[in-house]
Amino acid sequence: MTRSSRQLWHFHGGLKLESNKAISTQSPIVKARLPKRLILPVQQHIGEAGALLVKKGDKVLKGQAITQSTEYVSAPVHASSSGTVIDIDEYPAPHPSGLNTLCVVIETDGEDKWTELQPTHYINTKSPAELRQLIRKAGIVGLGGAAFPTAVKVNPGPQAHIETLIINGAECEPYISCDDMLMREYATELISGCGIIQYMVSATHCLITVEDNKPEAIKAIQAVINEQALHTIEVVSIPTIYPTGGEKQLIKVLTQKEVPSDGFPSDIGLLVQNVGTAVAVHKAIVLGEPLISRIVTVTGEGVKQPQNMEVLIGTSMSELIEQSGGYHDDACKLIMGGPMMGFTLQTDHLPVIKGCNCLLVENTPEETPATMPCIRCGACASVCPAQLLPQQLFWMASSKNFELVQDYHLFDCIECGCCAQVCPSQIPLVQYYRFAKTEIWSQERDRIKSDHARVRHDFRQARLELEKKERAEKLRKKKELLEKKKIAEAAAKNDTPETEIDPKKAAIEAAMKRVQDKKAAKQNNNTSSDE
Amino acid sequence: MQFKTASSPHIPQQNSVQGLMFKVLLAMVPGTIAMIVFFGWGVLINIILASVVALSAEALMLWIRKRPIKPYITDGSAILTACLLVLALPQLAPWWLTVIGTLFAIIVAKHLYGGLGFNPFNPAMVGYIVVIISFPKEMTQWVPPLLEGYTQLTFTETLSIIFGGDLPLAYTWDAITMATPLDTVKTQLGLELSINEIENHKEYGGIFGSVGGFGWEWVNGLFLATGCYLAVKGIIDWRIPAGLIAALLVLSNTFALYDYASFTPPTFHLFSGGIMLAAFFIATDPVTAATTTKGRWLYGAGIGVFIFIIRTWGAYPDGIAFAVILMNMAAPLLDYYTMPRAFGHSWTEFPHHHKTDDDDE
Numbered sequence: 001m002t003r004s005s006r007q008l009w010h011f012h013g014g015l016k017l018e019s020n021k022a023i024s025t026q027s028p029i030v031k032a033r034l035p036k037r038l039i040l041p042v043q044q045h046i047g048e049a050g051a052l053l054v055k056k057g058d059k060v061l062k063g064q065a066i067t068q069s070t071e072y073v074s075a076p077v078h079a080s081s082s083g084t085v086i087d088i089d090e091y092p093a094p095h096p097s098g099l100n101t102l103c104v105v106i107e108t109d110g111e112d113k114w115t116e117l118q119p120t121h122y123i124n125t126k127s128p129a130e131l132r133q134l135i136r137k138a139g140i141v142g143l144g145g146a147a148f149p150t151a152v153k154v155n156p157g158p159q160a161h162i163e164t165l166i167i168n169g170a171e172c173e174p175y176i177s178c179d180d181m182l183m184r185e186y187a188t189e190l191i192s193g194c195g196i197i198q199y200m201v202s203a204t205h206c207l208i209t210v211e212d213n214k215p216e217a218i219k220a221i222q223a224v225i226n227e228q229a230l231h232t233i234e235v236v237s238i239p240t241i242y243p244t245g246g247e248k249q250l251i252k253v254l255t256q257k258e259v260p261s262d263g264f265p266s267d268i269g270l271l272v273q274n275v276g277t278a279v280a281v282h283k284a285i286v287l288g289e290p291l292i293s294r295i296v297t298v299t300g301e302g303v304k305q306p307q308n309m310e311v312l313i314g315t316s317m318s319e320l321i322e323q324s325g326g327y328h329d330d331a332c333k334l335i336m337g338g339p340m341m342g343f344t345l346q347t348d349h350l351p352v353i354k355g356c357n358c359l360l361v362e363n364t365p366e367e368t369p370a371t372m373p374c375i376r377c378g379a380c381a382s383v384c385p386a387q388l389l390p391q392q393l394f395w396m397a398s399s400k401n402f403e404l405v406q407d408y409h410l411f412d413c414i415e416c417g418c419c420a421q422v423c424p425s426q427i428p429l430v431q432y433y434r435f436a437k438t439e440i441w442s443q444e445r446d447r448i449k450s451d452h453a454r455v456r457h458d459f460r461q462a463r464l465e466l467e468k469k470e471r472a473e474k475l476r477k478k479k480e481l482l483e484k485k486k487i488a489e490a491a492a493k494n495d496t497p498e499t500e501i502d503p504k505k506a507a508i509e510a511a512m513k514r515v516q517d518k519k520a521a522k523q524n525n526n527t528s529s530d531e
Numbered sequence: 532m533q534f535k536t537a538s539s540p541h542i543p544q545q546n547s548v549q550g551l552m553f554k555v556l557l558a559m560v561p562g563t564i565a566m567i568v569f570f571g572w573g574v575l576i577n578i579i580l581a582s583v584v585a586l587s588a589e590a591l592m593l594w595i596r597k598r599p600i601k602p603y604i605t606d607g608s609a610i611l612t613a614c615l616l617v618l619a620l621p622q623l624a625p626w627w628l629t630v631i632g633t634l635f636a637i638i639v640a641k642h643l644y645g646g647l648g649f650n651p652f653n654p655a656m657v658g659y660i661v662v663i664i665s666f667p668k669e670m671t672q673w674v675p676p677l678l679e680g681y682t683q684l685t686f687t688e689t690l691s692i693i694f695g696g697d698l699p700l701a702y703t704w705d706a707i708t709m710a711t712p713l714d715t716v717k718t719q720l721g722l723e724l725s726i727n728e729i730e731n732h733k734e735y736g737g738i739f740g741s742v743g744g745f746g747w748e749w750v751n752g753l754f755l756a757t758g759c760y761l762a763v764k765g766i767i768d769w770r771i772p773a774g775l776i777a778a779l780l781v782l783s784n785t786f787a788l789y790d791y792a793s794f795t796p797p798t799f800h801l802f803s804g805g806i807m808l809a810a811f812f813i814a815t816d817p818v819t820a821a822t823t824t825k826g827r828w829l830y831g832a833g834i835g836v837f838i839f840i841i842r843t844w845g846a847y848p849d850g851i852a853f854a855v856i857l858m859n860m861a862a863p864l865l866d867y868y869t870m871p872r873a874f875g876h877s878w879t880e881f882p883h884h885h886k887t888d889d890d891d892e
Binding site for chain 1: 532533534535536537538539540541542544546547548550551599602603606646647648649765768817818820822823824827866870871872873874875876
């Protein structure tokens with residue numbers, strides 16, 4: 001295997017966690033049943049929501065766009081199956097806030113009829129910009145969980161030169177296995193997607209990185225690489241340590257380079273994409289299919305039949321649980337995402353969205369041990385992959401010292417949860433950091449607002465000042481004019497002889513100038529003919 | 532179905548303050564047993580006494596401060612403070628001395644500053660300093676180690692000395708107590724004797740063992756062993772004891788090489804008095820120590836330096852408590868100047884400077 005030859009590095013801290021992935025990888029990916037109703041939130045990504053293209057009562061086909069992007073950082077949403085739009089209203093969506101959001105509700109007709117697709121058979125016939133446009137129209141977002149519009153990410157700008165494309169199949173969070181299963185079953189599509197992205201950003205190499213606890217996935221990818229005799233795509237097995245799947249941590253492990261705090265991977269010639277995203281890119285370009293489904297891991301001790309499912313976006317989570325054998329009696333917590341960074345949901349009557357990689361049902365009785373004060377043991381700092389001082393951040397965040405907390409690099413915190421996981425005082429540290437970040441953002445918004453108001457106020461003041469000056473000026477001019485008039489009137493009365501001399505003098509001067517001009521012109525002509 | 536909500540991470544975790552304190556306490560058992568073996572029942576009696584007082588004071592203060600009593604009283608920190616204090620006290624310290632030290636440690640040094648996690652100074656060391664400054668005479672009631680020719684007190688005799696203050700008829704204070712090796716060296720060096728002469732003196736030479744003070748070398752050896760275990764397990768940070776021992780070794784070695792007659796050898800420094808207890812159990816109190824990795828090296832080394840200075844030129848034979856308190860004061864400063872470089876940031880940003888571009892906007 002090629003993977004042993006590559007030198008790897010370490011990032012600071014991290015945790016070795018019980019992976020618990022095997023419980024959901026025993027059977028192949030199951031296709032979830034076509035639901036009667038699809039609830040599609042118009043905002044499923046980072047950025048601006050698109051504008052609605054449908055109204056209540058419209059018939060839609062599978063893959064038909066129901067919103068279109070109006071902003072650059074945005075992604076459209078497509079109907080996941082054919083049917084009728086029966087409602088457009090605020091519905092609960094999976095979000096930490098638990099708030100309702102605008103959704104398009106489609107009653108499926110059971111035909112699952114596709115809209116007309118436009119596959120691209122030969123990638124090279126299209127320019128990177130055209131391909132980007134296709135990805136944009138397909139509504140692809142990062143499927144690792146962040147849901148950032150992919151079309152934006154694969155456009156690092158004219159200055160950036162991408163040397164290496166990194167395809168992230170690390171999947172470091174315990175329990176989640178959707179990427180593992182995807183790599184096992186869609187290795188060919190994955191390689192195709194990698195090739196397309198590689199072409200788009202003209203990257204010389206492509207590294208598909210997989211944690212060494214997924215040997216089957218590595219084998220499957222390696223087989224495709226060998227079969228197609230690819231030289232620029234390589235699968236790299238990396239040590240299993242959480243959070244090695246974090247973009248910056250992964251880059252550190254592969255290249256020893258650190259992405260600058262205020263920069264992007266493209267600043268150091270790298271682009272990272274999730275494996276699921278690469279497959280979605282393949283589907284969008286080669287098959288012409290927009291992003292209307294994804295693989296979701298339904299797992300945890302609280303669900304009877306843990307498995308991976310291919311799910312249409314908008315399917316209710318409750319249906320997935322039902323198709324996975326239902327809950328055990330002691331199920332008590334439903335988490336979207338992994339156990340380290342996922343957030344809890346109050347109910348399962350929520351639609352699966354593009355960023356939903358895992359539904360984790362926990363049955364561990366929540367024995368909430370009393371939170372003790374921080375004893376400054378520093379366990380948090382020793383596991384922090386961002387090399388921060390979590391306990392200091394905690395002091396500052398809890399005392400609302402929002403300026404100092406930024407000096408201690410709060411915004412470099414990736415909220416991986418390692419610190420909270422090792423804290424002997426059981427302090428929910430990440431919660432404090434999220435609180436501080438939210439507060440700072442809202443203060444920032446307020447500041448921008450007040451800045452805006454101040455600018456307007458200043459402008460008004462300046463305008464009033466100007467008007468005042470102008471009025472004064474006018475008044476002064478009027479007075480001057482009046483005085484001049486007076487003088488003129490007085491002069492007219494005295495009738496001086498100077499006025500008669502002036503025209504004569506002027507006539508003489510004008511004549512002299514004409515003579516001089518003629519002389520100069522002659523000289524110019526002579527010199528130019530000499531040359 | 533309705534589910535509970537909670538903040539991530541969602542994996543139940545094993546660490547707890549109680550667990551940490553318990554493990555540290557457990558690691559102190561072998562060394563403490565050695566102390567009881569070599570120096571008599573006084574150690575045990577005072578530990579029990581101090582623990583009872585510490586827990587009572589803790590409960591009282593929690594009640595006054597309207598804090599939940601159960602989680603704090605069971606966290607083990609009060610008992611740990613009591614044990615550390617007692618191990619630093621003379622074995623025949625009268626009961627009221629132990630009580631005053633413990634009360635001061637728990638009430639003033641700990642709770643008046645805000646309780647667990649908020650005290651800037653090591654409570655046990657504060658308690659120790661209070662009693663050594665206030666009651667210097669009682670603080671000399673050290674028992675000679677288990678040696679031939681020295682009287683061994685029985686449990687009841689010890690009990691009556693500690694609580695009654697009266698000696699059994701047959702004894703005088705001079706017969707049952709004697710200066711510690713460190714104290715002896717200090718006094719005799721002042722009398723112009725050389726180290727060699729002191730160690731081989733026919734009257735008190737017996738208290739010197741092969742590497743340190745007799746008995747003390749066992750105590751220190753056991754604290755070293757269990758301390759290393761804690762460090763390997765990550766329960767205490769190894770950098771603090773490493774820094775402390777390294778600094779003490781370097782300094783004592785340098786001076787002993789310069790003049791071996793007037794300066795005690797490094798092995799004697801390390802295996803006399805409470806060095807290993809201080810290095811692995813006292814200085815590693817996370818609340819009052821520095822928290823950064825570099826800061827912990829410096830913090831430990833600073834304590835080592837101060838111990839050497841106080842032992843060599845100071846007024847007290849062992850300077851651990853003062854050294855620890857002095858470095859407690861320096862901990863915030865150490866933390867500030869040893870901030871690690873955050874991921875994706877350059878070293879030039881260090882120490883973090885307040886943003887100046889705000890002013891430009």
